[in-house]
Amino acid sequence: MILYGVAALALCLLTGTLVGELLGEAMGVDANVGGVGFAMIMLVLITDRLRRKGKFPEPTEQGVLFWSAMYIPIVIAMASTQNVVKAISGGPMAILAGLGALAAGGALVPVLTRIGTPAEPLPPLTGNHEEKQEV
Known part of the structure; x- marks a missing residue:
């Protein structure tokens, strides 16, 4: 079940990165514009919805919480590439x-x-x- 939480985070990160790249391309910037931010917003919305429906077991939540704690280092790493x-x-x-x-x-x-x-x-x-x- 922990793997499902990590998979949800990975899916949100890939989708957010794609959205950030497309937004950067639309703005004429050769960079990812807000990809990690979009990913974290999607993760919060998806996990909140699953939690309200009762389809978010504790082990899955632990997988999401572990990688959510890594948010700041990920943002710093991405910002350093700009x-x-x-x-x-x-x-x-x-x-x-x-x-x-x-x-x-x-x-x-x-x-x-x-x-x-x-x-x-x-x-x-x-x-x-x-x-x-x-x-």
Whole structure:
């Protein structure tokens, strides 16, 4: 069952990469534009739908969670292949797009914090847990 989770992630990644390549080609850019982002959005939507239908067993979820934890290293690896110097020297659009995304993300933080109901606070750490951290 863990293999199914990995297979779902692989399918989403391949589809997202294809969409990113096609989007880059449509924009006239020789790069993958948002492929990993599209893949992760698809993975979240698909797994949420399967979970709501009760067709997402725990071992399959563990396979997805393991590779989902690898999201940041994958994004860093993909971003390192982009030609940042050429993008910045090509004009101010790359800088404006980055600043726009930063501003939009910052503006959405208060909106996102209002979604849902407040949860119960976490229980205090026990002395046993603190001893493990010191070792």
